[in-house]
Amino acid sequence: MTTRSEPATTERRAPLTRDRVLRAAIDLADREGIEAVSMRRLGQELGVEAMSLYNHVANKEDVLDGVVDLIVGEIDPASVEGDWKAAVRGRILSARRAMLRHPWASTVITSRIQPSPVMMKYMDSVGGMMLAGGFSVDLMHHAFHTLGSRVLGFSQELFDDSSEMDQSPEMQALLLSQMRAEYPSITAIVEQISHDDATVVGSGCDDQFEFEFALDLTLDGLERLRLGETSAATT
Amino acid sequence: MTTRSEPATTERRAPLTRDRVLRAAIDLADREGIEAVSMRRLGQELGVEAMSLYNHVANKEDVLDGVVDLIVGEIDPASVEGDWKAAVRGRILSARRAMLRHPWASTVITSRIQPSPVMMKYMDSVGGMMLAGGFSVDLMHHAFHTLGSRVLGFSQELFDDSSEMDQSPEMQALLLSQMRAEYPSITAIVEQISHDDATVVGSGCDDQFEFEFALDLTLDGLERLRLGETSAATT
DNA sequence: ACCTGAACACCGTTCAAGT
DNA sequence: ACCTGAACACCGTTCAAGT
Secondary structure, three states: OOOOOOOOOOOOOOOOOOHHHHHHHHHHHHHHHHHHOOOOHHHHHOOOHHHHHHHHHHHHHHHHHHHHHHOOOOOOOOOOOHHHHHHHHHHHHHHHHHHHHHHHHHHHHOOOOOOOHHHHHHEEEEEEEHHOOOOOOHHHHHHHHHHHHHHHHOOOOOOOOOOOOOOOOHHHHHHHHHHHHOOHHHHHHHHHHHHHHHHHOOOOOOOHHHHHHHHHHHHHHHHHHHHHHHHOOOO | OOOOOOOOOOOOOOOOHHHHHHHHHHHHHHHHHHHHOOHHHHHHHOOHHHHHHOOOOOOOOHHHHHHHHHOOOOOOOOOOOOOOHHHHHHHHHHHHHHHHOOOOHHHHHOOOOOOOOHHHHHHHHHHHHHOOOOOOHHHHHHHHHHHHHHHOOOOOOOOOOOOOOOOOEEEEEOOOOOEEEOOHHHHHHHHHHHHHHHHHOOOOOOOOOOOOOOEEEHHHHHHHHHHHOOOOOOO
């Protein structure tokens, strides 16, 4: 008996589910930033009172946990092609694309204290790629600490250069000369970027290049240690 | 005329100043964590209404800015001894000691969008140590991106192993065997740590070792690139 | 000059009451 | 079973009023 009493299209809104709540949170954060995501605002977004959300999620922490899991789920599955370095590199760059799609995600991830099973699964599969590539358990362990958040596709940026250059050229030159007196070394970087800036619009660092530079320096260092470990047998 | 009209000890409390507000915030965060630091609570701590604080600081962001500056001020000044690697390494480990004194500081630092002049001065002096050691401006720039938050003495930890092992040995063994099925690679790390654990109390990673491992891998990689850059003249 | 009370516009969350 | 109104205990911040 698979006949069901259809509710005669009385459902004007899709019923609230945990998944709908989480996706609404991601949408809202993508549009207005993570600080806009409050329980009250989230309810509003779903055409419901804030209190109704508690029928589908435990609390706000649970929302953020779920959101992180959905985003980690966007990372490509582990590949088995190439050596460990190419495989791990590709996976991390896929994680980075997910983070670029949701620029607020890194701060939410770093605010989680305990890793979720989904996160554990991701980490474990990256670790598995290393072990398959000949890492010892010890070296894989150190690799995780060295990669840090980079394994999830983001790095801790300590400067924000986004609104650095929205000034007139004269004003920029003045600011630069003042900066040079106080911070000569940092200023040298800024000036270098301005010179190379014929190509790039807006100025600022080439974040993708810098991410890959740091990633490759790390992976190359790990590979060197792996080769040292295996007592130079082959090659 | 250095005689002053002393207020006849009517001052039962030291007058509120920006510095006292900031130090009270640090004390409170050290004792109860950063989430305890609200304007209302901070006023309470100083025996004053929250609104009074606004006579000495602009707002809460200003408090956090000031707190970061005080903590960055705890880092040892730049040394001129040894080569660039030893000098930078020593400075970063000094920064790390400051962070260990205030475990909440890293999250406050990463929440600042624009670096303060004090922070810029620190960064600039680290950059200066690299330039003095023979780095090109380009390589110094990449070095900052590679070090990331490590230049300030902390790394982004994605696991929290603090409350991992507060179980009975039997329970631990059971949990481990369940974990092994789901996350074999990660479990291998945990088991390795348990074995080496005769020495260390409490278990968990040796954070200082891992920090230095990652730092040295990075510094060594940078040194290699620096030597490659200078066309192998003096070896 | 500095501190305060009252108020505003927000939070997350609980719980009894509705349908 | 799900949604809601009212309430609680918090936030940061402003501003007129006090001394």
